[in-house]
Amino acid sequence: MGDVTVTTSEGPREGVPQPVGDRGRRRLMDRMRTPRPPRLWFEILLIALSYWTYSIVRNAVPEQRAQALRNADWIWHFEHQLGTAFELSVNHAANSVTWLVIGMNYYYATLHFVVTLGVLVWLYRRHPGRYAATRLVLFATTAVALAGYYLYPLAPPRLMRGGHFVDTVMVHETWGSMASGDLKTMSNQYAAMPSMHIGWSLWCGLTLFALARVPWVRVLGLLYPALTLVVIVATANHFWLDAAGGLVCLAFGYAVAWLWYGRWPYALPRRAPARQKLRKGARPASGRP
Known part of the structure; x- marks a missing residue:
């Protein structure tokens, strides 16, 4: 008689042959969902390409000034x-x-990038097992923000008609925003919703608070997004509701990571099940004498 495949509600039994296609798909999914130590060259290339894509897509969105x-x-x-x-x-x-x-x-012009990259490097070096899941949160957050820029063009307060807001970069002639002065042609000025200054800074803050061991670093992690909120409002680059939009995008990013890895991104990574090796002289668990 040929082999018989037995399927139970508890899953495949050990020693019972399974369809090759099902085994291959299961192994592929397990491999993709099991965090592995990141490779430096791949991460540098991925981050560079991702930011380039983000910049191109964000700035290619029609400005739709009137709307x-x-x-x-x-x-x-x-x-x-x-x-x-x-x-x-x-x-x-x-x-x-x-x-x-x-x-x-x-602060508005520099820390947005410097701190985010710094936290990514810190994750890579100190928490490689948590790196992939935590990075996925950031990437998913940024991806859904691009949809927001397209669907809801929004002028920042400093560009409002009759709003009486002060464009602090223009008034004080500082290099502080890609959306002001001579640099305004390089960036979409009407992509204020959601605020990725808040989305990224809160991602940095939560990551440091969850994984850092030094107490003052954890405190700084919590203070960073709070200070960023003050800065984006004080410089008239965002409404506080833009910050709320960034928070929603970040929640989406965490949800994507949870669904993909089946765990909180900062939890200890699950290791791939090791193959059981038979001890010398031991009999296989086949149920036969």
Whole structure:
């Protein structure tokens, strides 16, 4: 008689032959979902290509200036109805302290990239087993943000008509934003929703808080996204609702990582099941004498 494949509700039994196609698919999925130590050359290439794609897609989205300004007016009106339209007061208060607002301009322009890359490098070196799942959160967050830029063009507060916001980069003539001054032609000025300054900074903060062992580093991890929120509002680059949009995108990123790996990204990685080796002289577990 030929071999008989036995399938139970508990899954395939040991020693019972399974269809080759099913075994191959299962092994492939297990391999893809099992985090492996990252390769430096691949990670550098992946990050470079991902950021290049992000920049191209984000800046290729039609600016739709009229619609972006209408959306900004609507958000400003909605925040007034909620009683949370505090952006103008924060913007003017920060602008009255020259050294502070100039520092915020440079903060907005640089730390967004420097800290995010720094956390990725730290993950790669100190937590390679958690790297892939945590990186997936960041990439999924950024991908869904691109959809937001396309579907909901939004002007930042500094570009509103009659909003009385101060464009702190233009006023203080600092290099602080790719969307102001001579650099404005290099970036889509109407991609304020969602704020990836918040999405990325919160990803950095949660990652440091979850994995860092030094207490003050964990505290800085929590302070970083909070300070970033102050900066994006004070420089009139975002409404606080843009920050809420960044938070939603980040939640989506964590959900994608959870669904793919079946665990919290910061949890210890599951190892691939090792093959059982028979001891010398031991009999195979076939049930036969």
